[in-house]
Amino acid sequence: MxxxxxxxxxxxxxxxxxxxxxxxxxxxxxxxxxxxxxxxxxxxxxxxxxxxxxxxxxxxxxxxxxxxxxxxxxxxxxxxxxxxxxxxxxxxxxxxxxxxxxxxxxxxxxxxxxxxxxxxxxxxxxxxxxxxxxxxxxxxxxxxxxxxxxxxxxxxxxxxxxxxxxxxxxxxxxxxxxxxxxxxxxxxxxxxxxxxxxxxxxxxxxxxxxxxxxxxxxxxxxxxxxxxxxxxxxxxxxxxxxxxxxxxxxxxxxxxxxxxxxxxxxxxxxxxxxxxxxxxxxxxxxxxxxxxxxxxxxxxxxxxxxxxxxxxxxxxxxxxxxxxxxxxxxxxxxxxxxxxxxxxxxxxxxxxxxxxxxxxxxxxxxxxxxxxxxxxxxxxxYIHGEHSTCYSEEQEMQYMTDGKRKYVWLPRIGREQLFDISRDFREERDLSADGDWREELDVWRKRLVAELEPRGAGLTDGGRLVSQAGKPFLVSPRYRERLEASPYKWMS
The missing domain is CATH 3.40.720.10 (Alkaline Phosphatase, subunit A)
Structure with a gap:
């Protein structure tokens, strides 16, 4: 060894x-x-x-x-x-x-x-x-x-x-x-x-x-x-x-x-x-x-x-x-x-x-x-990250980045953000409403759809991201599977 x-x-x-x-x-x-x-x-x-x-x-x-x-x-x-x-x-x-x-x-x-x-x-x-x-x-x-x-x-x-x-x-x-x-x-x-x-x-x-x-x-x-x-x-x-x-x-x-x-x-x-x-x-x-x-x-x-x-x-x-x-x-x-x-x-x-x-x-x-x-x-x-609602519905998010750009989706308030972190590492300028970045915004949106679509969790619909406002909190089925297989009562 x-x-x-x-x-x-x-x-x-x-x-x-x-x-x-x-x-x-x-x-x-x-x-x-x-x-x-x-x-x-x-x-x-x-x-x-x-x-x-x-x-x-x-x-x-x-x-x-x-x-x-x-x-x-x-x-x-x-x-x-x-x-x-x-x-x-x-x-x-x-x-x-x-x-x-x-x-x-x-x-x-x-x-x-x-x-x-x-x-x-x-x-x-x-x-x-x-x-x-x-x-x-x-x-x-x-x-x-x-x-x-x-x-x-x-x-x-x-x-x-x-x-x-x-x-x-x-x-x-x-x-x-x-x-x-x-x-x-x-x-x-x-x-x-x-x-x-x-x-x-x-x-x-x-x-x-x-x-x-x-x-x-x-x-x-x-x-x-x-x-x-x-x-x-x-x-x-x-x-x-x-x-x-x-x-x-x-x-x-x-x-x-x-x-x-x-x-x-x-x-x-x-x-x-x-x-x-x-x-x-x-x-x-x-x-x-x-x-x-x-x-x-x-x-x-x-x-x-x-x-x-x-x-x-x-x-x-x-x-x-x-x-x-x-x-x-x-x-x-x-x-x-x-x-x-x-x-x-x-x-x-x-x-x-x-x-x-x-x-x-x-x-x-x-x-x-x-x-x-x-x-x-x-x-x-690129990589993908996410976080469910914790402090407030406003901060639930999904994100993707390749280390040069970062795309953020806030699903419960229906807002997108796009940052050119290669030049704006402080993330001070949101480019999502800038027409010059429309095509790149669409690329990142499609990437997130492709990441989330296989879940079948209602986050996407026909190639679109779907607002989660007013919907139940997202819970992965894997969580329930582990609970049911566990001898401990670790989830109420």
Whole structure:
């Protein structure tokens, strides 16, 4: 058996432009930049569904959201559940790997393994199973030095507000996640290669970076970029929603946005330093150079772009993610250091299996990215993503992109958008009403029809897209199939 280990480093809600090697002039990520210098950066990597559960299900299974049955969060989607035929940790476990998940898994039931041998969990504030308390919360309670809890700073799990972490830095969940990853490496079965998923709960809000990292951006003289504001962004100028401390849209003050970004960027640099600590330990025990390392996030964060916060949107702040793949050092550097062919999260399972010479299950929808790293073509023209209604019917969406153009359909308000992201990466100018772009708009519309027509779900009719206004929420039949086959009552 190959001795190649696999380390999957995953952040939560990290946008692609918040990493130095992806072009950020502000955010310091020296360890990620170093990994990228030895591997391949995928500049046009996207999430197939920009919120936690559907994105993570796609990565776990190699399937598109329609086939996992999870098209979003809420409104008939329910939790992730169980019953997937094949998962990445499950396939590696069958191949003789010792598999461990550390941090945020977002599974339900929360202690289900979905192919892992073991998980050690930080599920932020989620306590969905009767009696469930996360491993991180138990550890925090044992090690704190006062009468306070994990979010006594007063900032919610989806808030735009920000402030420095309220407890000593060593108690932060980012540190704990690396502590537990190192502990696994100390206690793993040394006779087997390992698959370790180190899954951070940040930079997802609360934007509560430890004081050193918060001050690095808030008070360190760094030029925090202003949010992008499209000509069309006034559709999200919602004063009533904006007044909420966890608003999903609306105008906030320049200072509030700057503070949010300082906390968010500080969380990313904090994560990067802790990743460096993990890599240093792996080097010390002689495992770093024989480990395939993948760094990715599940989705991004709008951070005030276009008067939007959080995720679920087709715009790059929400939908484009950082993706770095670094082969074991003994294999040499990939032929291509930068790939601009579109990639999507369901590609990661076949990519890892391909690198290891393991069979790829026929349930997998994604493609291996290994040929792209070797300078070959894979014949992919574009990728598709979607999200069902969550915050409001207005934000349900379908999108397609080839990394140069992006087409967006908002089915419940009957609106299309087209962006030339090769020239307008800020997505500030919607070209859908521009006559010069009518033919290209029609090309993208037909592509989306071709993607959705086989579902027979009422999204198309005779080659047209059909408005979903007033219709029941879209639910994939795959979701119901897994529910009925499951011994758990994980969907009401």
């Amino acid at each position: 190959t001795r190649t280990n696999v380390l999957l480093l995953m952040t939560d809600q990290q946008r692609a432009d918040s990493v130095g090697c992806f072009g950020s002039p502000v955010v310091e990520t020296p360890n990620l930049d170093w990994l990228a210098s030895q591997g391949t950066i995928f500049t046009q990597a996207y999430t197939p569904s920009p919120s936690c559960i559907p994105a993570r299900a796609a990565l776990l299974t190699g399937q598109k959201p329609w086939n996992t049955g999870i098209l979003g969060m809420g409104r008939g989607q329910g939790p992730m559940g169980v019953g997937f035929a094949h998962t990445l940790p499950g396939e590696l476990a069958k191949a003789g790997y010792h598999t461990q998940g550390v941090g945020k898994m977002h599974f339900y039931p929360q202690r289900t393994l979905n192919g892992f041998h073991h998980t050690v969990l930080d599920e932020s504030g989620r306590e969905e199973d009767p009696g469930f308390v996360s491993d991180y919360r138990k550890w925090f309670q044992r090690h704190k030095d006062g009468d306070y809890d994990i979010t006594d700073h007063g900032i919610g799990w989806n808030s735009w507000m920000a402030r420095p972490y309220h407890a000593p830095e060593h108690l932060h969940p980012t540190n704990w996640t690396v502590n537990e990853s190192i502990e696994f490496l100390k206690r793993r079965d040394p006779a087997k290669p390992f698959f370790l998923k180190t899954s951070f709960a940040r930079p997802h809000s609360p934007y509560d970076a430890p004081a050193y990292y918060f001050d690095l951006y808030a008070n360190g003289g760094k030029a925090i970029p202003a949010p992008y504001k499209g000509e069309w962004a006034s559709m999200h100028d919602d004063p009533e929603e904006a007044a909420r401390p966890d608003a999903w849209r609306g105008v906030r003050s320049d200072e509030e946005i700057r503070r949010a970004r300082a906390g968010y960027y500080g969380s990313i640099t904090h994560i990067d330093h802790q990743i460096g600590r993990l890599l240093t330990y792996m080097q010390k025990i002689g495992e770093l150079d024989r480990t395939l390392i993948v760094f990715v996030s599940d989705h991004g964060d709008m951070l005030g772009d276009h008067n939007l916060w959080r995720k679920t949107y087709a715009y790059d702040g929400s939908a484009r993610v950082p993706l770095i793949v670094r082969p074991p050092r003994a294999w040499g550097k990939p032929a291509r250091a930068v790939v601009d062919t579109p990639a999507v999260l369901q590609d990661l399972m076949p990519t890892v299996l391909d690198f290891l010479g393991l069979p790829i299950p026929d349930t997998v929808d994604g493609i291996s990215l290994k040929p792209l790293m070797e300078g070959k073509s894979v014949g992919r023209e």
